[in-house]
Amino acid sequence: MERIFMLTYLLVGMTVSLSEQVVGANSCLNAEKLAYAWDFTYEVWLANHPVFQSGTWGDERPEKAIDNDVFTYSVACVACNEATVVEPGWWMVDLLAETPVAGVVLVASHDDSNARYLNDFDILLTSTDSPNFSEERLCASYESNSNTLAGSTLALPCTNQTTLGRYLVVRRKPTASFRPDAIAIAEIRVFAKSSRTETFEVDLAGHPVVQSKTWRREKPEKAIDNDIQTFSVACTTCDETLSSEPGWWLVDLLEETPVAGVVLVASSNDYDARYLNDFDIFLTSTISSDPSKGRLCASYESNSNTTAGSTLTLPCTNQTTLGRYLVVRRKPTASFRPDAIAIAEIRVFAKAFIAEISVQANNDVFRCWKVTRLMNYPGLTQAPYYDLQTCLSRCIFLNVCKIVDYNPDVSPPCFLQQFEGSFVRDPFEVDLAGHPVVQSKTWRREKPEKAIDNDIQTFSVACTTCDETLSSEPGWWLVDLLEETPVAGVVLVASSNDYDARYLNDFDIFLTSTISSDPSKGRLCASYESNSNTTAGSTLTLPCTNQTTLGRYLVVRRKPTASFRPDAIAIAEIRVFAKAFVAPDNEPVQIFDATKLMKGSKNQTVTSRAIQSGTWNHLEAYLAVDGKTSTWSTAVTSLDPTWEGQLAWWQLDLGAVYNVTGVFITSSSDYTNAQYLKDIIIDVLMKSRLDSAWNVEAKQCFSFKGDVVPGATVFYKCDTSIPGRFVLIKRADVEAYRPDALSLAEVQIHTI
Known part of the structure; x- marks a missing residue:
């Protein structure tokens, strides 16, 4: 899961390096520019690039991995027969020049059988096209204990940020559990890094400034008046009495700012210059001079007095430090008068945190x-x-x-x-404003609404016992999406408080159709585990492992096995993304409105809109179009003499002729019934299956061989749009498991 999360930084990766400079007092106002390196990740466009593979199975050539069609795929093999060999299968593309590759996105074949070949592999870069790959450099490695899902996307950033090479190779591991001599790729994308320099200074003119107290007329504004001959002097007692309370100076940056570094100019007066020594620079989100409430940017210590008029250039130690209020505060341990600080001029530089997408x-x-x-x-x-x-x-x-x-x-x-x-999958964000939210229990005032208030400085804290007693019952947070929603992924922001950020670790995200925090009643979207604490203020991007997960209620629940307090969870902000669809020719896609359907009668009359070849245990045909994935239809042929001995089928009457482009099918979440969704054919008909001439104008939309994971939603796309009034889903193989039965949790027909 962390692979996908890291790709967030692949798409627009920006890292900052700050070069230390010391410039003279007379030139500091013109020469204090600091150098920042902005690394931007772009896609290497692979169209027409030379591609090769170890061998080719049938017509599945290597070019099919870069043809911009996820429904075609390359298959590389070694022996290219049924015999398994030890030599790994590989696929290679010439990037045409030495390229600093940042990461790779691969799409698995939509065919279950071939998707299995995209597992247990390495991504390598070389400078030669030799198949021996003697000079290979590892970009990323992928291993999984389960088969790769058909049509799924794997996003793999290079482990060392970038890996240099001209030839990119995807090669199966010799230790792969299934056929290491073959690899199948539906589509591959390669991302590389480009660098440029950029910097900007935060213009402090007119910004509010305060200090501990003011010595005589040396006001805090004098540190930002663009005059190095004047200076501010902050003090605590502001007399000859020495105080242990450190002196401090503070400026309001007006908004949360990713500060990269600070330049300070000492007073041109030798005596006052001594006060600019042994100090910390930190950022806070609230107006406070307390360092325990802030984030350290930089620290300065010196065994000698600061030279009058000298310039101190201090980059933030963690590249950037986020906050609204910047504080310069003497250390309590300073050797000379820690209760006072004098600043002739200060400059604040922020990371050029700019992106347009x-x-x-x-x-x-x-x-x-x-x-x-x-x-x-x-x-x-x-x-x-x-x-x-x-x-x-x-x-x-x-x-x-x-x-x-x-x-x-x-x-x-x-x-x-x-x-x-x-079809293009275009996720949209579900606007959670005003949605009902609940959690296991609430710690103090950290209500569940704080996770959707668009403020990352606030956070919800859910608990179970809500005291110091550790409970084995996991803490959870739940939001009502108001309708059954095909969720594509979730973005969570951890609390900016280190302590509470620890509670956003080792958790599951799942969807349910009823309001419940019980994972056995839900469908897993994503799972997150980490051996280290979650960093305060960090963002976790978690796409659903099965592409989309359907449900009305989204639950974030700690794992019972979490190493730290599984009975509590804290969320600063949560974003939910769902999937929509557009047609290839940009025409609006219509989803046939199942709510208008008449419930099919038990005797399967012609007027029924959803019918099937027989009904098992009251699991009638209309249950596949009732808008609920928690219910399902089960058709059988053995219970009806009319259909006995035939393959099971299910049919929907659209009420008029539509151009059908594809069908979504959700399998039953019940394991037994899910086995009946196997080896199917989808036909579009002009006449009902009950008509003796039903197959005269029947056209096949899709033929699928294989199983569907319980609770999963699969899209079956017609090669072209097919006009018809009836959509027929039928079992296809008499040799398959129980061909006389067909179970469907939900069906959606897409038309244009």
């Missing part, structure tokens, strides 16, 4: 940007404001993003790329 769907373009302070930045246009992390998460759940028209002078947009001839 465009998500295109349904002919609309949604641009997201976040900038600490809007600069005169080339190409940055006014656009709707979104939180940057939310915007990046949109890109994550789009599965593949393409950087287009890359220009190093303009923040590059990230576009959803539409695969020609296929």
Whole structure:
């Protein structure tokens, strides 16, 4: 799961390095520019790049992995027959130049059998195209105890941030449990890093400033008046009496700012310059000079007095430190008068935290940007404001993003790329404002609503005993999405408080159709585990492991096995993303309204809208279109003499002729009934299955061979849109398990 989370930083990776400079007092106002390296990740466009593989199975050529069609796939093999060999299968692309690769996104085949070959593999970079790969450099490695899901996406950032090479190789591990001599790839995307320099100074003119107390007329504003001949002097007792309380100076940056470093100029007076020594610089989110409530940016100590008029350049030790209020505070252990501090001039530099991302769907373009302070930045246009992390998460759940028209002078947009001839998954955010939320119990005033209040400085804390007594009952938080929703993934922000951030670890996210915190009544979306504490204020991006998970109530619940207090969970903010669909030609997609259906009668009359070949134990046909995944229909043929001995089937009458483009089917969450959704054919008919001439104008939309995971939702796409009034789902193989039975939890017909 961390692989997907890290890809957030693959798409727009920005790291800061601050070069230390010391400049003269007379030049500090013009020469204090600090160098920041902004690493931007872009996509290597692989169209027409030379590709190779160990051998080719049938017609599954290596080019099919870069043809922008997720429904085709390459299959590389070694012996290319039924005999298993020890030599690993591999696929390789020529990037045309030595490239600093940051990560790779792979899509598995939509065929269950071939999807198994995309497991237990390494991604390598080499400088030569030799199949011996003697100079290979590892980018990423993938292993799993379970088969890769058909059509799933694997996002793998390079473990060393970037790996250099011209030839990128995806190679099965020799120790792979299933057929290491073959590998199948539906689609591959390669991301690389590009660097540029950027910096901006926070203009402090007019900002509110305060200090512990003021010595005579040396007010705090003198530290930001652009005059190095004047200086502020903060004190505590402000007399000759020595106090143990440190002196401090504070400026309001007006908003939460990712500070990268600070430049200070000492007083040109030798006596007062001594007060700019042995101090800390920290950031807080509330106006406070208490370092325990802040985050340390930098610390300065020296055995000698600070030279009059000298400049101190202090980058933040953790690259950037976030906060609204910047405090410069003497250390209590300072050797000379810790109760006073004098500053001639101060400059604050922030990370150029700028990104513009465009998500295109349904002919609309949604641009997201976040900038600490809007600069005169080339190409940055006014656009709707979104939180940057939310915007990046949109890109994550789009599965593949393409950087287009890359220009190093303009923040590059990230576009959803539409695969020609296929549906595009376009996740949207579920606006949780005003949604009902509950949690196991509430610790003090940390109510569940604080997780959806759009304020990352507040947080909810759910508990069970809500005291010091440790309970084995896991803490949980729940939100009502108001309707059954195909959730694609969830973004969570940890509390900015180190202590409470620990409670956002070792948890499950699942969906239920009834209001319940019992995971046995739900469907797992994602699971998160970590051996280390969650960092305060960090963001966790968790896509659902089965692409989408359907349910009305979303629950975040600690694992009973969590190493630290499983009976509590704290969430600063949560975002939920769901999936929508657009058609290949950008026409609006219609989902047939199942709520208009008449419930099928037990005698399967012609007027029924949903019918089946027989009904097992009152699990009638209409239960597959009742909008609830917690119910399911089960058709059998052995109970009705009309259909005895035939393959089971289920049919929906659309009421009129529609152009059908695909069908969503959700399997039963009951393991026994889920086994009946196996080896099926989907047909579009002009006449009902009850008509003797039903198959005269019947056209096949999709033929599927294999099993569907219990509770999973699968999309079966027709090769072309098919006109018809009836959609027929039928079992296809008389040799398969119980071909006389068919179970469907939910069916949705997509038309244009």
